[in-house]
Amino acid sequence: MRASIIAVVNQKGGAGKTTLAMLLAGSLGDRGKRVLVADADSQTTAVHWAGMGAGFPAVVEDCSAEEGKLHKALRKREADFDYIVIDSPPAAAAPVTASALRIAHLALVPVIPSPLDLWASVRIREAINLARERNPALLARLVVNQMQPNTLLTREVLGMLPQFGIPLMEASLKARIAYRECAALGSSIRNLGSRGALAALEVDALRREVETLLQGR
């Protein structure tokens, strides 16, 4: 079976692409899956994360030089992994984003519940629709990141999401120091032990939902 490929994309900088990609990859790796994180962002934040020393449970490689040829480079790796998670730069129109969306089975779009972030995310919806001309089976989901439940703004923004044209995942990530700690340590969420227990539940729910989405492919 060839790898399931997940592209984490958004036009908006700082929406949580790297955080989502690494938490998901770490959770899959902790469950014994063979995971490659293809860091397609020249900031190489995912590579830095994995290099912090705690022993990240996935292979994390700098693929930023591949640019528009990323899909070709990843085709050669598909047989070696169960999952390939692509972390992309904040650039919907970049050749590397188009290349990631061309090969992906699932596009995940992290969004912070703020109107500014939603406006900026419209470009990624266009990029996903364009990618479907060549990759018609491409699934796409919004993932709410830095969720602050029970605020009026969050409720209003969440109310706007159904009109966005990309379905929303049930799982979401709250704003938590534990996620920043994982980056500082170079680890997955499991490494934080009981300190990260609530965060680990959130990441587990996200992983399970992603696995279910990709089951039928």
Ligand SMILES: Nc1ncnc2c1ncn2[C@@H]1O[C@H](COP(=O)(O)OP(=O)(O)OP(=O)(O)O)[C@@H](O)[C@H]1O
């Ligand atoms: N759920 C969260 N809880 C707490 N901090 C978070 C969360 N998600 C992201 N952050 C923090 O927000 C900042 C931006 O996140 P991240 O680097 O993952 O975004 P990005 O979309 O990859 O950014 P870029 O567009 O620059 O690649 C980082 O400092 C990260 O630690």
Ligand SMILES: [Mg+2]
């Ligand atoms: Mg990033």
